[in-house]
Amino acid sequence: MTQATDETRLRALTPQVLAVLVSRGADFAAAEDATQDALLQALHTWPHDPPRDHKAWLITVAWHKFLDATRADTARRRREDRHDEQPTPGPTTSTDDTLQLYFLCAHPTLTPASAVALTLRAVGGLTTRQIAQAYLVPEATMAQRISRAKRTISDTRLDQPGDVATVLRTLYLVFNEGYSGDIDLAAEAIRLTRQLDTAIDHPEVDGLLALMLLHHARRPARTTPDGNLIPLARQDRARWDTTLITEGIHTLQRALAQDRLGEFQAQAAIAALHADAPTAADTDWRQIVEWYDELAGLTDNPVVRLNRAVAVGEAEGPRAGLAALGELDETLPRYTAVAAYLHERDGEVETAAKLYMEAAEKAPNLAERGHLTREAARLNGVLRGDVDA
Amino acid sequence: MAKYLLLKHYRGAPTAPNEAPMETWTQDEFDAHIAYMDDWADRLKKTGEYAGGLALAPEGTFVRYDGEGRPPVTDGPFAETKDLIAGWSIIDVDTYDRALELAAELSAAPGKNGKPIHEWLEIRPLLTEPPTITG
Structure with missing residues (x-):
């Protein structure tokens, strides 16, 4: 088993462990912190000392983490009560x-x-x-x-x-x-x-x-x-x-x-x-x-x-597409990119090239900006006669 | 969530309503200005909206490649460039309106006589990763 699958399997147990702690009366925030701490400890410990029952181990460790954290901010008497009532780990969760x-x-x-x-x-x-x-x-x-x-x-x-x-x-x-x-x-x-x-x-x-x-x-x-x-x-x-x-x-x-x-x-x-x-x-x-x-x-x-x-x-053809586009708000993200594409399909290379460049300037991410800039460059090459369309 | 860069200009932004050259401020006024900006950043750290920020030295130099085996060419430093960035912050917020709101709060930093400068800040969206699903 690779380390990556190990970690994925471990993480798949997260909601179950967390749910057990909550069902035992831990408040969600504290239970979540304790579960996270237990997961970190598992990642550290399991490679050289794997437990037989992964889930039971996590529940036990998480519960102890929860109690330790509780000890830090509650009165001694209450902490001792908690220790006394510590339940045994077991399959207590459902989907x-x-x-x-x-x-x-x-x-x-x-x-x-x-x-x-x-x-x-x-x-x-x-x-x-x-x-x-x-x-x-x-x-x-x-x-x-x-x-x-x-x-x-x-x-x-x-x-x-x-x-x-x-x-x-x-x-x-x-x-x-x-x-x-x-x-x-x-x-x-x-x-x-x-x-x-x-x-x-x-x-x-x-x-x-x-x-x-x-x-x-x-x-x-x-x-x-x-x-x-x-x-x-x-x-x-x-x-x-x-x-x-x-x-x-x-x-x-x-x-x-x-x-x-x-x-x-x-x-x-x-x-x-x-x-x-x-x-x-x-x-x-x-x-x-x-x-x-x-x-x-x-x-x-x-x-x-x-x-x-x-x-x-x-x-139905680029004209129909442009007609459908014409009914929409021009300020929509990617509107110009769609217009460029449809104009190109309609054979209006010059318009399309300009629109691709305009769309590139408005692109919300680098990958799209790069793509649209290359499309503009491709059509400008066609217009200069460098390459065939 | 979307990230925005807030740019604070020494020069190059429109003139703020309460602009006064920093050399006319008192030390307390200067300290209050800095403290205000630190508070602003601290508040955003607590709301989980702060993604970074730094101040820049005012003096910069232009530099360019000068050909294989040759040292880079520099030009400047220039004391009188039109546009001069004083610093930047990046915020990570749910909406553009929230970004404007936070920028406006920062722009209210006090200056001379402890009054808000109403400084113009430049806001620029950061480009993102492309989404997996676009259609």
């Missing part, structure tokens, strides 16, 4: 406890960023340092964000029904942050969504998991070795991960069979149609437009209508 932790860490009173941080730590078992590195902020800042989040939910009871939608939004945000630093947030989001999927039967959980798997399947083909973005139409589809695609499609079918359509299922359906096409030219754009219409009925996110305009451009 329900894990589910309650997801609900708590993505509680609607938390801001999305706080929910993300708390979920990664309390459910994902990541250290504050790892989370800070992934989100490119100082560790102290992330520590404060997490402890504020814990204070915000300190009066929330674990046994109240939660909001699946905020949990899904939180996991979606983690996935979409992509990859930076040592922690692969996309893979972590998939792990946490799979774990959630075993704890609750809900078509949108399946929908989100399918969406993640289908997008993750394309990751090896999404960038050149030096990190440049490759648009979907130019990706080498042989490099898509067919195992993930198959799992994604099965997961989506399971969700759709329940006949309770939601935003994530519709997005996953679009991703599945792309995954299904052996070449870009084989893409069933008419069906994709229909799914975008469904999606537009489920969410008022304007990005959906922007993407729909691209799909219309492919299904």
Whole structure:
């Protein structure tokens, strides 16, 4: 077993250990700190002294950590009482406890960023340092964000029904942050969504998991070795991960069979149609437009209508795409990039080249800026007669 | 969350309503100004919105490559460049409005006679990683 899988397996026990401490009466914030300390100790100790029962070891150590911490700030008498009533570790958690932790860490009173941080730590078992590195902020800042989040939910009871939608939004945000630093947030989001999927039967959980798997399947083909973005139409589809695609499609079918359509299922359906096409030219754009219409009925996110305009451009021709685009707000992120693409498809190379450059200046990230600048350079080369279109 | 760079200019920003050359400030006024900015940063550390910051020496030099095997060429230092950055902070916040709110708080740092300078700060979004899902 490699060290990486070891750590992943260890972290998978996090919510169960935390839930045991909470069920024994520890308040959430203290239980979370104690669980985190136990995980760190495990990472340190297990390589040379592995326990027979991982979970029992973690529970015992975490409980002691909790008691030690409690000792530091409560009266001696009360501490001794706690020691007297120390229970024996055992299999006392169920998937329900894990589910309650997801609900708590993505509680609607938390801001999305706080929910993300708390979920990664309390459910994902990541250290504050790892989370800070992934989100490119100082560790102290992330520590404060997490402890504020814990204070915000300190009066929330674990046994109240939660909001699946905020949990899904939180996991979606983690996935979409992509990859930076040592922690692969996309893979972590998939792990946490799979774990959630075993704890609750809900078509949108399946929908989100399918969406993640289908997008993750394309990751090896999404960038050149030096990190440049490759648009979907130019990706080498042989490099898509067919195992993930198959799992994604099965997961989506399971969700759709329940006949309770939601935003994530519709997005996953679009991703599945792309995954299904052996070449870009084989893409069933008419069906994709229909799914975008469904999606537009489920969410008022304007990005959906922007993407729909691209799909219309492919299904009915660039003029139709430009007409659909013309109905949208020009200040939408990526509006200009879409306009550039549709104008190029319509043969207006000069306009497209200018728009690509304009879009590059507005790009929200370096990879897109690089991609759009290269597109502009490619078309300017065509205009100068350096290369054929 | 999105990160924003706040730039404080010695020169190059529009003139602040209560601008007065620093050499006309008293020592207490100067200390109060610095303390205000430190407090601002400390507060943001507690809210989990602080992502870094540094002050810069006012004097800088231009430098460029001058060809293989040759030492870099420098030009300056220039005392009178149009734009001069005094320092920067990076904040990591939920919304653009929150970024504006925090910048405005920093801009209220006291100057001469202990009154807020209403200094103009420049705010620039940092570019991010590309999202996994765009469509």
